[in-house]
Amino acid sequence: MRILLIWPSVKDGELFNFLPLGLGYVASNLPDGCEARLWDGVIKKEPNSGVLEEIALFKPDLIGISIWNFNLVSAREVAELIRGSYPEITIVVGGPEPSGRKEKIFEVIDADYGFAGESEKPFRKFIETAAENGFQHESIRDISGIIYKDDTGVPVLAPVKWESIEDINYCDYELIDLKGYLDRGYHYGMHSRAIRTAPLLTTRGCPYSCEYCSARMVNGRKIRARKVESVIEEIKELHHTYKIDGFNIIDDNFTFYKDYAKEVCREILKLELKNVSFNSPNGVRVEFLDKELLSIMKKVGWECVFIAPESGSERTLKNMKKKLDLNVVAEKITMIKNAGMKVFGFFIIGYPGETEKDINKSFDFARNNGFDYVVYTCFHPLAGTPATDKLEAAGEWIETGAGGDYYDVAYAPDGLTKRKLRMLRLWGLFRFYTSSFSRMYNAATSHSLKRKLLFIKKLLIPSRSYSG
Ligand code: B12
Ligand code: SF4
Secondary structure: OOOEEOOOOOOOOOHHHHHHHHHHHHHHHHOOOOOEEEEEEEHHHHOOOHHHHHHHHHHHOOEEOOOOOHHHHHHHHHHHHHHOOOOOEEEHHHHHHHHHHHHHHHHHOOOOOOEEEOOHHHHHHHHHHHHHHHOOOHOOOOOEEEEEEEOOOEEEEEOOOOOOOOOOOOOOOOOOOHHHHHHHHOOOOOOOOOOOOOEEEOOOOOOOOOOOOHHHHHOOOOOOEEOOHHHHHHHHHHHHHOOEEEEEEOOOOOOOOOOHHHHHHHHHHHOOOOOOOEEEEOOOOOOHHHHHHHHHHHHHHHHEEEEEOOOOHHHHHHHHHOOHHHHHHHHHHEEEHHHOOOEEEEEEOOOOOHHHHHHHHHHHHHOOOOOOOOEEEEOOOOOOOHHHHHHOOOOOOOOOOOOOOOOOOOOOOOOOOHHHHHHHHHHHHHHHOOOHHHHHHHHHOOOOHHHHHHHHHHHHHOOOOOOO
């Protein structure tokens, strides 16, 4: 079977520097005998119409599109183009957006099948089953997370089973053209030394219930880890084949199983890699940091620890169901600094129910604790999260299927306007980065000038992500 995987075009793709990692994972776990190709509109910087040429050349039996909220509009355009010219080809969608929207995904995109949750094993089963029996409902309906339409066209979702990830193959870096991304300046995370960076996934899942977050819809609540040997193999391949010197662990909760995290770190140390740094740029829960773990992280090459208190207001934290004690955050910041690393803090502003007073509490908390860097992102309602469901029920949010990102101010709580939020965010960043010489220095040296300018443009000029 020939399978064409699609990563839709996105304007400003350079700023986000995304890798189509999900498609690389899906591809490396396909059954033998499948031929997979990727059409990547971001790296090609081509409009989505380019996909039609690829279809004419490759003649795929099936097309798979990866959808996040930021490329939703573009993904819809891709599906429309394919339907218009090749109505006979089966379209399958997967990724964070179908995982959150589940059965409602077909309301925003014209596809035949969807997958909710991580999909290496389910998609493989789907392809195997389809090769044997075609797409018969009886044979596919038990596949974990599959979304299909019944005989009357009503969408049906099979429950997602969060299976072990010990035996999955890691990403096919050749298919996603990691080298091409690196050559075009792909860089993610804050590494002062690293030039060539890559993401690295060691565990999946998060047992917390933060109401704004949709990670558990993609990866479930149960934390599952890859085999340490497989992680080490991947590091070796990335380092030797792609000359990666900056690794970004993108787990939902890398430090949750401290013993696993420590074992991964110890095995990395045994590799005796020179001039390599590590990072966990989407944040770790502070509760699980202890002196031993921090000391080994430092030895491995962590320069900065990213944490995500999200708010300095107890009231907002309670609304978020964040289950976080700000005193513990303050304590752990000191512990991280004592271990010789910097601290980066993520904060959400404009959360439902927040007032300007709550937002100022976040700004004060950030300034008065030892953060070296902060980022204030505006709350964006994500499909399928309790926060979004509540807003919809209260008539405060109408889902348009327009996607978006946190730099757009998509929502403003009662008593605040989007304009006010935008101004508050700039004011908060200004106050933080001018509050000490070292923070000013950090802001000046953290990214290349090009990335800084793109970031400032994004802050000042609100835009929507759309196809290229
Ligand atoms: C690392 C990460 C990033 C990295 C980039 C990662 C990358 N791939 O290059 C960075 C920091 C750049 C990033 C940015 C953003 N992120 Co982010 N990110 C993550 C994180 C932690 C892991 C994502 C990842 O790469 N996973 C590994 C790969 C293997 O998984 P995957 O892509 O999900 O693919 C699997 C399945 O989804 C599925 N699948 C995917 N595609 C397809 C296609 C087919 C056909 C099939 C069958 C299956 C399938 O199978 C894959 C294998 O299991 C997730 C949390 C999470 N647990 O998902 C959030 C997450 C995906 N991010 C999220 C968001 C909202 C964002 C931002 C929009 C936030 C923002 N700043 O505005 C930005 C997007 C850019 C923008 N500004 O518009 C949301 C997405 C919600 C949504 N509905 O889209 C998540 C779920 C976190 C959250 N807050 O809830 N992110
Ligand atoms: S925000 Fe972090 S801790 Fe909270 S549910 Fe999402 S991944 Fe888990």
